[in-house]
Amino acid sequence: MRRLPFLNGVRAFEAAARAGSFAGAAQELHVSPAAVSRMVRLLEQRLGLALFERSANRLALTVAGRTYQAGLTQIFDSLTLLTDQVTSVGTRRVLTVGVGPTFAIRWLIPRLADFRRRAPEIDVRITTGGVAAPFDPDWSCGITLGDGRWPDLVAEPLFAADLLPVCTPALARTLSAPADLDGASLLRVGHAPDDWPRWLRAAGQTRTTANGPQFEYYGQALQAALDGVGVAMGIRPYVDDDLAAGRLVAPFTATVSKGKGWYLVYRQARADEPAFTAFREWLRVGTDVHSGGAVT
Known part of the structure; x- marks a missing residue:
């Protein structure tokens, strides 16, 4: 049986890692920055490790976060490509x-x-x-x-x-x-x-x-x-x-x-x-x- 991580949290984390901020991810995902922060925090709790180092004016990836983000971005790009291929069948x-x-x-x-x-x-x-x-x-x-x-x-x-x-x-x-x-x-x-x-x-x-x-x-x-x-x-x-x-x-x-x-x-x-x-x-x-x- 496939054990998938908390997918909403995964999506929120990957967007925040690319954008460099919860606010940037919130704009992309059409939710509030607080919602992105909560989803990422819940993902970290379920994984049992920190993905971001948080400070008052800075959001930085941990070593684990950098590794996770690199793989996730590639997976999401591949998913986007696969979706485009499926939906474009019979279309221009x-x-x-x-x-x-x-x-x-x-x-x-x-x-x-x-x-x-x-x-x-x-x-x-x-x-x-x-x-x-x-x-x-x-x-x-x-x-x-x-x-x-x-x-x-x-x-x-x-x-x-x-x-x-x-x-x-x-x-x-x-x-x-x-x-x-x-x-x-x-x-x-x-x-x-x-x-x-x-x-x-x-x-x-x-x-x-x-x-x-x-x-x-x-x-x-x-x-x-x-x-x-x-x-x-x-x-x-x-x-x-x-x-x-x-x-x-x-x-x-x-x-x-x-x-x-x-x-x-x-x-x-x-x-x-x-x-x-x-x-x-x-x-x-x-x-x-x-x-x-x-x-x-």
Whole structure:
């Protein structure tokens, strides 16, 4: 006879361990933090050991807790996959991709028709994610910028994130050397304050400061560059299509690595899902054929 642990407590513990707090688990499970705490406490009593070290402002896993959480997360991921497989019998395959808004608009969506032609049976769903948002367990995968290290996720490199100034052809004709950027309107992205200083240092322009309009996203800054507002710091692959079409030009040949790369990230439990494997294979071809940028 199978002896299962207190399942409500197991679920509450695993959610709290991932979230790092009872409040985060409560939001996921749609109960109160006090209810999560009670369920975890009852689980600990039935197991006869502590899973968390509790203090006034801190919730930390014990050694046993870390071991238990690692195994439980894998089990729950496998259960989610099995449930999806069972419920999707006779229905369309669903692919949910978490990406940042600029990546979606400037790379993924322009190529989505090609993927749909290759896999018309897959129900594609694009959702906000990427750099700023945490990975959602309901996603099939995500595409994000980083260093390749995300706990509990598999990360496969897609693109190098190279930086290069871009502007309209008319504005480029006034820029014969990086020194000409001094006094120009250099468009900034709020969440990437190091982009211009990194490129300017590499170009030997340490006295030049980016002081043009600031935007929340790369996409907004690039649209402003297209409209002639100034020079934007482009990042690949965002600018590749505009450069290929001549809408934007790179007035200087120098490119600088952002120090990060673009990665396909996913949970190991989803690695064999048919919709994901089709998308993953398409990406492998697409990053070589369509991007125009370097693949890491």
